[in-house]
Amino acid sequence: MSTFRQAKWSEPLIFELGAPGRIGISLPDVEEEKRVVGEVKIPESIKRTSPPNLPELSEVEVVRHFTNLTQMAYGVDNGPVPLGSCTMKYNPRIAWDIAFNSGVDQLHPLQDERTVQGLLELMYELQKWLANIVGMDVCTLHPAGGAHGELAGVLVIRRYHELKGQLDKKTEIIVPDSAHGTNPASAAMAGFKVVEVPSGEDGNVDIEALKSVVGESTAGLMITNPSTLGLFEERILEIAKLLHEYDALLYYDGANLNGIMGYARPGDMGFDIAHINIHKTFSSPHGGGGPGAGPVCVKNRIVDPERNIKLGDLLPGYIVVYDEEKGMYRLKGPGPVSVGLLKSFFANTIPLLWAYTYILMMGPQGLRKVTEHAVLITNYFAKLMEGVRGYEIPYGRGRFRKHEVVLSARPMAEEVGVTAEDVAKGLLDAGLYAPTIYFPLIVKEALMTEFTETETLENIEKYAERLKEISSIAYQDPSKPKEWPLNTSVGRINVPKANHPKYVAPTWRVYIKKMRGEIQ
Numbered sequence: 001m002s003t004f005r006q007a008k009w010s011e012p013l014i015f016e017l018g019a020p021g022r023i024g025i026s027l028p029d030v031e032e033e034k035r036v037v038g039e040v041k042i043p044e045s046i047k048r049t050s051p052p053n054l055p056e057l058s059e060v061e062v063v064r065h066f067t068n069l070t071q072m073a074y075g076v077d078n079g080p081v082p083l084g085s086c087t088m089k090y091n092p093r094i095a096w097d098i099a100f101n102s103g104v105d106q107l108h109p110l111q112d113e114r115t116v117q118g119l120l121e122l123m124y125e126l127q128k129w130l131a132n133i134v135g136m137d138v139c140t141l142h143p144a145g146g147a148h149g150e151l152a153g154v155l156v157i158r159r160y161h162e163l164k165g166q167l168d169k170k171t172e173i174i175v176p177d178s179a180h181g182t183n184p185a186s187a188a189m190a191g192f193k194v195v196e197v198p199s200g201e202d203g204n205v206d207i208e209a210l211k212s213v214v215g216e217s218t219a220g221l222m223i224t225n226p227s228t229l230g231l232f233e234e235r236i237l238e239i240a241k242l243l244h245e246y247d248a249l250l251y252y253d254g255a256n257l258n259g260i261m262g263y264a265r266p267g268d269m270g271f272d273i274a275h276i277n278i279h280k281t282f283s284s285p286h287g288g289g290g291p292g293a294g295p296v297c298v299k300n301r302i303v304d305p306e307r308n309i310k311l312g313d314l315l316p317g318y319i320v321v322y323d324e325e326k327g328m329y330r331l332k333g334p335g336p337v338s339v340g341l342l343k344s345f346f347a348n349t350i351p352l353l354w355a356y357t358y359i360l361m362m363g364p365q366g367l368r369k370v371t372e373h374a375v376l377i378t379n380y381f382a383k384l385m386e387g388v389r390g391y392e393i394p395y396g397r398g399r400f401r402k403h404e405v406v407l408s409a410r411p412m413a414e415e416v417g418v419t420a421e422d423v424a425k426g427l428l429d430a431g432l433y434a435p436t437i438y439f440p441l442i443v444k445e446a447l448m449t450e451f452t453e454t455e456t457l458e459n460i461e462k463y464a465e466r467l468k469e470i471s472s473i474a475y476q477d478p479s480k481p482k483e484w485p486l487n488t489s490v491g492r493i494n495v496p497k498a499n500h501p502k503y504v505a506p507t508w509r510v511y512i513k514k515m516r517g518e519i520q
Contacts, residue, residue, distance in 0.1 A: 007068065007071035007072045007489065008487065008488065008489050009068065009072070009489060010489055010490075011065065011068045011069055011072060011489075013508065014055045014057070014062075014065055015055050015508050017055065017057055017061055017065060018055055018056045018057035018058070018061055019056065020056055021056060022056045022057055022058055022061075023056065023058070024057060024058050024059035024061075024062055025059065053509070072489050074433055076088055076089065076090050076091065077090075079431070079432065079433065079459065080432070080433060080451055080455050080459050080460075080463065081433045082433065082435050082449045082450050082451045082452075082455075082463070083433075083435060083436045083448075083450065084228075084230075084404040084405075084406065084435050084436040084439075084447075084448025084449050084450040085180065085228055085255060085256075085404065085436055085439065085448055085450065086280075086286065086436060086450075087255070087258060087277070087279070087280035087281070087286065087403075087450060087452060088286055088452070089280075089283055089452035089453070089454045090283070090452075090454040091283055091284065091285050091354075092283060092357075092358065092361070094357060094361070095283060095284070095353075095354045095357040095358055095361075096354075098353055098354075098357045099284075099350045099351070099353040099354040099357065100350065104119065104349065104350070104353060105350065107119065107349075109344070109345035109346065113328070113329070113330050113331060114328065117328060117329055119349060120320050120329035120330070120331070121329055122353065122356050123141060123320045123346075123347070123349065123352065123356075124320040124321075124322060124329055125356070126141065126352060126355065126356045126359075127139040127140075127141060127295075127319065127320060129356075129359055130276055130295050130297060130355075131297045133257075133261060133265070133276075133367070134252070134254065134257070134265055134266050134267055134271075134274045134276065134297050135265030135266055135267025135268045135269075135271075136266070136267045136274055136297035136298055136299055137267075137297075137298065137299055137300035137312060138297065138298055138300050138310075138311075138312030138315060138319075139295055139296070139297040139298075139319075140152070140295060140296050140297075140315040140316060140317050140318075140319050141293065141295045141317075141319075141320075141346070141347040141352055142295075142296075142315075142316050142317020142318060142319075142341075142342060142343065142346065142347050143275070143293070143294040143295065143296055143316070143317070143342060143343075143347075144291065144292055144293065144294065144342070144343050144347075144348055145292030145293065145294045146182070146254075146255065146275065146277040146279075146280075146292065146294045147182040147185070147186060147294070148292075148294050148342060148343075149254075149275030149276070149277075149294025149295065149296050150182055150183065150186035150222075150253065150275055150294070151186045151189055151190065151342070152275070152294070152296045152315075152316050152317075152339065152342055153186075153222075153251050153273045153274075153275050153296050154173065154186050154187055154189075154190040154192070154220070154222070154251065155190050155316065155339040155342075156249075156273055156296070156298065156311070156314045156315065156316075156339060157173070157190070157219055157220040157249045157251065157273065158190050158191065158192070158219070158339075159314045159337065159338075159339050160249060160303055160311065160314060161219055163303050163304055163309060163314075163337060164247075164303065164304070166247075169216055169217055170217065170218070170219035170248070171192060171193055171217050171219065172192060172193045172194075172195050172213075172217045172218050172219060173187035173190075173192040173193070173194055173195070173218075173219055173220050173221070173222060174195045174196075174197055174210070174213060174214065174218060174220070174221040174222070175187065175194055175195070175196055175197070175221075175222050175223075176196070176197055176198075176199060176205050176223055176224075176227070177196050177197065177198050177199055177440075177441070177442050178199050178224075178227050178228045178229055178440045178442055179222065179223070179224060179228070179253070179440075180224065180228065180253060180255060183222045183224075183253060184196070186222075187222065192219055195213050195218075197209050197210050197213060198442075199227075199229070199395060199442060201395060201396075202234075202395070202396050202399070203227065203229045203231035203395040203396030203399060204231070204233055204234050204235055204396075205223070205233060205235070205239065207235055207238065207239070210239065210242070211242065214242055214243065214246055214248070215246060216246060218243070218246050218248040219248055219249070220243070220248050220249040220250065220251055221239070221243050221248065221249075221250055221251065222251045222253060223236075223239070223250070223251070223252065223253065224252075224253040224255055224256050225252065225256070225260070225266070225269070226256045226259040226260065226401075226402035226403060226404075227256070228256070228404075228406070228439070228440045228448070229395050229396065229401075229406055229440065229443075230256075230259070230378060230401035230402050230403060230404040230405045230406060230450075231395070231396045231399060231401065231402065232259075232260070232402055236269045236270065237269060237270060239270075240269060240270025240271070241270065243270075244270070249272040249273060250270055250271045250272050250273070251271070251272070251273045251274075251275075252266040252269075252271040252273065252274035252275070253275065254266075254274055254275050254276040254277055254280075254281070255277050255280055256280075256402070256403055256404070257276060257277070257280070257281045258280060258281045258370060258371060258374050258403050258452070258453070259371065259374060259375065259402030259403030259404075260371060260402065261281060261367050261368070261370060261371045262364065262367045262368030262369075262370070262371050263368065263371055267297075267299055271299075272298060272299050272301065272311065273296065273297070273298050273299075273311075274296070274297050274298075275294050275295065275296045275297075276294065276295045276296075276297070277294060278292070278293040278294070278295065278351050278352065278354070278355045279292060279293075279351065282354070282355035282358045282359060283354060283355070283358045284350075284351035284352075284354035284355055284358075285351075285354075291348035291350055291351060292348060292351060293347060293348050293351040293352050293355070295352075296315060296316075298311045298312055298314075298315060299311060300312040303337075309337055313335055313337050313338065314337055314338055314339060315338060315339070316334060316338060316339045316340055316341060316342045317334065317341055317342060317343070317346065317347070318331040318332060318333055318334075318341075318345070318346040318347070319331070319332050320332070320346075331346055369453075370453045371403075371453075372453075373453035374402075374403045374451075374452055374453040375400075375401070375402050375403065377451050377452075377453065377455060377457075377460060378401045378402065378403060378404055378405050378449075378450070378451065379400055379401055379405075380457070380460060381405060381449065381451060381460050381463070381464060382401055382405045384460070384461065384464035385407060385464055385467065388467065388468050388471055389411075389412075389471050389475065390409060390411050390412030390415070390416075390418070390471040390474060390475065391407050391408065391409060391411065391412065391447075391467070391471065392407070392408050392410065392411055393405060393406070393407060393408070394406070394408050394410075394443055395442075395443070403450055403452075404448060404449060404450035405449055405450075406440065406443050406446050406447070406448045406449070407435075407446070407447040407448075407449060407467075408420075408443050408444060408445050408446055408447065409422075409423050409445040409447060410444045410445040412445075412471065412474055412475075413444075413445045415475075416474050416475055416478040417478050418470075418474035418478055418481045418482075419445055420437045420438060420445040420446060420447050421437060421438075421495075422470075422474070422481040422482060422484065423437075423447060423467070423470055423481070424437050424447070425481070425484035425485045425492060426466070426470040426473070426481055426484045426485075427463075427466060427467070427470070428484070428485040428487075428488055429484050429485045429486055429487045429488070430466045430469075430487075431487075432462070432463055432466055435447050435448050435449040435450070436448035436449075451463075501520075502520060
């Protein structure tokens with residue numbers, strides 16, 4: 001079985017280390033005469049009444065603390081992180097070197113464009129590459145992440161109908177029940193009513209249900225293809241035709257682009273708008289709060305022929321253009337019909353440079369192979385799990401999957417009471433990262449698994465072997481999985497309690513106040 005990879009010790013909080021008066025660095029006293037230019041006025045209401053409560057440690061204590069924390073952590077550098085839908089693939093180190101080059105990460109967003117021509121040229125090329133990969137015409141790199149890109153796409157839909165004078169009746173966005181949770185959230189934030197349509201047993205959108213809700217009030221449809229079930233939407237051309245008959249726009253959630261890249265393009269399927277998750281398909285790191293990137297591309301279809309307004313004119317943010325007259329690249333700001341700026345500046349260039357490097361290294365043939373490997377790996381894993389007691393693969397039985405497969409531990413839960421959460425903890429105990437659990441919501445006891453193209457067959461076989469071992473243990477002694485994990489630095493938490501506001505302490509300051517009874 002896999003060697004356990006996580007340190008088991010319990011590292012104290014940094015506030016629990018050190019001692020009063022201890023410091024990590026000594027600075028010489030300032031002896032030269034100090035000169036104050038002007039007067040800094042701080043309102044009395046926000047002035048400190050006491051020094052900040054900061055940890056007091058020596059340098060070696062700080063280094064050891066954070067070293068211990070890294071040894072307690074697990075990431076893609078340790079082994080597979082098969083989080084279905086979240087796509088945690090290995091991040092190539094050459095892209096790291098380029099994206100975090102000191103000549104790039106020290107640039108300022110307000111610099112003169114003439115001083116960043118090299119970077120703008122790369123971003124200009126990336127816009128064109130991404131648009132071509134998804135079969136679109138115009139691309140903005142402006143959005144700061146996947147959900148941000150979603151919101152940008154839905155705001156484009158809103159502006160489209162607003163410019164056509166039909167926003168008063170175009171009030172609904174349709175979302176499949178297998179969609180990412182951010183889809184309905186983005187639609188609601190843009191001011192639309194969300195209409196959910198169910199999936200059929202074949203894993204496709206229930207076309208008859210869709211036909212029953214599409215109408216004059218439909219502004220658009222948000223759909224992921226392949227879906228979160230890992231299945232390609234077989235009737236996508238029919239769906240696109242249906243939406244366009246009602247002048248509704250088709251929005252492509254690019255979260256699962258790595259399941260079709262190089263083989264199919266959303267723009268060729270009838271999609272009008274597509275957002276791209278850079279971290280999912282093009283290898284930039286995922287997680288940690290950012291910075292992220294969520295480019296949005298559109299078909300440059302006519303919105304208003306009289307004013308020559310096209311869908312590309314509606315895109316948010318700055319777009320890199322080449323000024324033929326001046327022979328230089330420049331940033332084109334939002335025009336009069338654009339949805340405007342969704343953040344202060346052009347884009348988060350570090351993850352975008354990562355993607356640029358990845359695409360440049362892979363080339364068209366390499367990107368196609370990425371899809372081939374991701375799909376082969378997924379179906380190999382599904383085959384290994386076929387017929388294993390306690391698990392099943394619901395929806396589209398017998399169909400090949402694309403980039404991911406959703407197992408269900410429903411039979412095990414119903415027969416012996418061992419749940420998807422128990423299975424996940426059992427994986428942790430063997431040093432294996434658990435898949436996404438309980439999503440999509442339409443799959444009971446879901447174990448949403450995605451290895452991506454970067455995993456080895458040996459790792460996939462070890463993973464399947466552990467899942468089989470968990471099944472064997474569960475049917476022999478159902479009480480044992482309830483004790484897992486035993487080999488991690490933190491045991492199983494009380495999930496309802498951990499999510500209750502009374503017990504959640506996001507910061508040390510909040511924790512202290514809770515302990516003192518100052519806040520509930």
